[in-house]
Amino acid sequence: MNRLSRTLIGALLIITLLFVSCTKEDGRDTLSVVTTIGMIADIAENLAGDYVKVTALMGAGVDPHLYKATASDVQKLDRADLILYGGLHLEGKMGDVLEALQSMKPTVAVSEAIPAHLLIKGDPHVWFDVSLWLYAVDATYQALVDLVPEHQAAIEANWHRYRATLVDLDRYIRTKAQSLEANKRVLVTAHDAFEYFGRAYGFEVKGMQGISTVSEAGTRNVQNLASFIAERSIAAVFIETSVPQRMVHSLERAVTARGHSVKIGGELYSDAMGDRGTFEGTYRGMVTHNIDTIVSALTSQGATQ
Numbered sequence: 001m002n003r004l005s006r007t008l009i010g011a012l013l014i015i016t017l018l019f020v021s022c023t024k025e026d027g028r029d030t031l032s033v034v035t036t037i038g039m040i041a042d043i044a045e046n047l048a049g050d051y052v053k054v055t056a057l058m059g060a061g062v063d064p065h066l067y068k069a070t071a072s073d074v075q076k077l078d079r080a081d082l083i084l085y086g087g088l089h090l091e092g093k094m095g096d097v098l099e100a101l102q103s104m105k106p107t108v109a110v111s112e113a114i115p116a117h118l119l120i121k122g123d124p125h126v127w128f129d130v131s132l133w134l135y136a137v138d139a140t141y142q143a144l145v146d147l148v149p150e151h152q153a154a155i156e157a158n159w160h161r162y163r164a165t166l167v168d169l170d171r172y173i174r175t176k177a178q179s180l181e182a183n184k185r186v187l188v189t190a191h192d193a194f195e196y197f198g199r200a201y202g203f204e205v206k207g208m209q210g211i212s213t214v215s216e217a218g219t220r221n222v223q224n225l226a227s228f229i230a231e232r233s234i235a236a237v238f239i240e241t242s243v244p245q246r247m248v249h250s251l252e253r254a255v256t257a258r259g260h261s262v263k264i265g266g267e268l269y270s271d272a273m274g275d276r277g278t279f280e281g282t283y284r285g286m287v288t289h290n291i292d293t294i295v296s297a298l299t300s301q302g303a304t305q
């Protein structure tokens, strides 16, 4: 999209938002917090769910890199009293919308609270290093306290509790990862969502697609990766709930052609949590599911045919 049409879309959006603002009915008593990905909604709900209404725009199986705001999203964003998003270019197609909102209401990119020297350049998948995600938790805490200062004491107690849960979770993942022999800690997935995970918990990570899912993996990439898997006798590769599976299946076939068999080790939650109301539909559940799935699949021996 060229600069002029981006500017025009931005201007139209602001006009739409102003129009909706002027016509909306007020009279609500609960303040509204709108987030992009579910992982951020999970923080807000745990910290302030009793005092604000939290809505995530992107549900289970939704890819944030490709997600475009719908008309109903624009309405929700307009009615929101606080907007929380990841930032670091995670929400690629919503960048203009979120930028336009910044001048109108509290709009916070929670991942951007992480100190720059701890970031992997160009990679927004920070939630997979639980110790880094604590910065997003702290940024969310601050934004919520600014929104409903009258509930600070309760939100602060919840914040301490939630933080403690995440510290335990970080320890769990670390221990579980170390139960796997070092040479088996290789994670092959559909897209490059797990670099932070790999760095934090000692896995070598290979994604078929790049960091964003915008462009698909090339054939050469698939062939190279297939050779790598065969040479290293890697037992399993993984699919992701928010990325189409066909590429991983073509990888599986390319590995078989090299006389090695690799299995699909299971489905990982990369950029979206599981269904609402399930354990995997929580942040703790999604990362617990991932490490359990990864370790159990990689524990078994890769077979040479």
Ligand SMILES: [Zn+2]
Residues within 6 Å of the ligand: 065, 125, 191, 192, 193, 211, 212, 213, 270, 271
């Ligand atoms: Zn991603």
